[in-house]
Amino acid sequence: MKTLKITLFVLLTAATNLVCAQGLQSKTAVNKSAIENNKDVVIRFNKAYWESGNVAIVKEFFPDYYVDHFSPHDGNSPPIDTILIVEFMTSFKKAFSNVNIEFHEVLGEGDKVSLLKTITATHTGEFMGKAATGKKVVINIVETDILKDGKITDTWALSNLPQVIQAL
Numbered sequence: 001m002k003t004l005k006i007t008l009f010v011l012l013t014a015a016t017n018l019v020c021a022q023g024l025q026s027k028t029a030v031n032k033s034a035i036e037n038n039k040d041v042v043i044r045f046n047k048a049y050w051e052s053g054n055v056a057i058v059k060e061f062f063p064d065y066y067v068d069h070f071s072p073h074d075g076n077s078p079p080i081d082t083i084l085i086v087e088f089m090t091s092f093k094k095a096f097s098n099v100n101i102e103f104h105e106v107l108g109e110g111d112k113v114s115l116l117k118t119i120t121a122t123h124t125g126e127f128m129g130k131a132a133t134g135k136k137v138v139i140n141i142v143e144t145d146i147l148k149d150g151k152i153t154d155t156w157a158l159s160n161l162p163q164v165i166q167a168l
Contacts, residue, residue: 035109035113041061041147041150044061045057046115047101050099051099051101053099058086058089061151061152062082062151062152063153064082065079065082066080066152066153066154067080067155068080070143070158095125095126095132096121097124098122100119101117101118103115112146112147115142117141118140119138119141120136120138128165130165135167135168138160138164139164141158141161142158142159143156143157
């Protein structure tokens with residue numbers, strides 16, 4: 001009888017551990033899937049926005065207002081209208097051709113996606129008061145986006161864009 005109780009205890013313990021492990025594995029798979037989806041959204045947005053100048057993509061991947069943490073401000077970042085993202089790209093695409101984006105690193109954790117990317121382009125039109133120079137530019141960006149329901153709600157970024165514009 002004692003051997004039967006020990007055997008039952010061992011079997012029940014093994015079964016409990018198996019169920020717990022499957023639950024944890026399932027939760028991890030769901031989290032990995034959500035992270036991979038978020039990474040896919042950010043990559044697809046960047047490729048369409050930067051390389052193609054597709055401003056319609058903003059509606060698909062951003063809410064009407066989002067928080068821009070990379071523009072100069074006093075520390076409080078109120079939500080901005082995404083029309084500003086559209087306006088920036090419209091002027092960028094008029095001023096630069098041969099735009100290419102390269103992702104050096106794309107990392108995801110929870111609702112965040114971080115990128116290390118380089119944008120190269122040729123300055124072929126007026127941009128921010130600078131006449132076309134024909135120069136090739138290299139813009140390096142470190143960025144973290146927060147996503148909710150498949151949309152980018154917040155962005156933090158550091159780039160050398162001010163120095164690139166200065167050098168035009």
